[in-house]
Amino acid sequence: MRSDIPDPRRQDAISWPKPDPSLAPGLYIVSTPIGNLRDITFRALDVLAGADLILAEDTRITRRLLETYGVTTTMRAYHDHNAAEIRPEIIAQLEGGARIAQVSDAGTPLVSDPGFKLARDAIDAGIGVIPIPGASAALAGLAAAGLPTDAFLFAGFTPPKSGKRAAFFETFARVPATLIFYESGPRLADSLAAMADVFGPRPAAVARELTKRFEETVRGDLPDLAARYAESGAPKGEIVVLVGPPSEAEAEWDDARIDTALKEAMEADSVKDAAAAVAKASGLPRRDLYQRALALKSRA
Numbered sequence: 001m002r003s004d005i006p007d008p009r010r011q012d013a014i015s016w017p018k019p020d021p022s023l024a025p026g027l028y029i030v031s032t033p034i035g036n037l038r039d040i041t042f043r044a045l046d047v048l049a050g051a052d053l054i055l056a057e058d059t060r061i062t063r064r065l066l067e068t069y070g071v072t073t074t075m076r077a078y079h080d081h082n083a084a085e086i087r088p089e090i091i092a093q094l095e096g097g098a099r100i101a102q103v104s105d106a107g108t109p110l111v112s113d114p115g116f117k118l119a120r121d122a123i124d125a126g127i128g129v130i131p132i133p134g135a136s137a138a139l140a141g142l143a144a145a146g147l148p149t150d151a152f153l154f155a156g157f158t159p160p161k162s163g164k165r166a167a168f169f170e171t172f173a174r175v176p177a178t179l180i181f182y183e184s185g186p187r188l189a190d191s192l193a194a195m196a197d198v199f200g201p202r203p204a205a206v207a208r209e210l211t212k213r214f215e216e217t218v219r220g221d222l223p224d225l226a227a228r229y230a231e232s233g234a235p236k237g238e239i240v241v242l243v244g245p246p247s248e249a250e251a252e253w254d255d256a257r258i259d260t261a262l263k264e265a266m267e268a269d270s271v272k273d274a275a276a277a278v279a280k281a282s283g284l285p286r287r288d289l290y291q292r293a294l295a296l297k298s299r300a
């Protein structure tokens, strides 16, 4: 066995927290649990206990985690409402050699959470930015979904306004990857219906309350899932929606092939019927094809 790797059977290797007196100066981006407080790494606890300061999105939420593990490091709130104002001060502290840990309420900071601008400013100032990896709802959902994992795209929260949703989903319609969205219970049914409109009957999963008591993952195609949640009403808790990639048949339809098919169909049919015919042949969303056919016609 290599001597520089601690033997995991040794008691001191599994005790925590083990504040590291040699913790290097820098900004530590520390992942925390997404529900189950045991989903914290030994290294995250080492850093939280050894840092000079913890920046927390909501100090009340992070206090619960710190108290669970006996970490007493000073906290300061860092959230969307004060970030711009206090960022220069934090950068100055880091330039002075401070070891600062940043956490969000749950999961990995910067992922649909504050922290990106702080990390970017720290990098610009030549300060070390060190990730301390751990839980994230996006990856936990992917692990449970049963959808392809070779390529995936995290798209963050879906737009709250229904008018913006279709256009948002259309941006991702041709991406050859499993799509990952954050969603809320009250919006779930409408959002799934809009996804079914744009993506068609692709396989999908709704992963809810991951790592918590009422954890569940419901799998099915998008129209079935949309119907299920329209009927059952808004589920409680936190939700990740995952949508499988386009089928091989869909992927074979590149822009040139679509345009040729639409033009040919429009020689005999109306724009609407041409879009419907190409949607049937390709499996692509009719709404997209209709817009594309209109654009082709106006250019002709």
Ligand code: SAM
Pocket: 034, 035, 104, 106, 107, 108, 109, 110, 111, 112, 113, 135, 136, 137, 138, 181, 182, 183, 184, 207, 208, 209, 210, 211, 212, 238, 239, 240
């Ligand atoms: N930074 C976090 C991460 O790495 O997952 C995400 C923060 S974002 C503000 C919160 C959203 O993540 C929730 O609205 C929900 O969509 C998703 N989420 C967080 N915890 C979850 C859980 N336990 N189960 C399912 N989704 C969760």
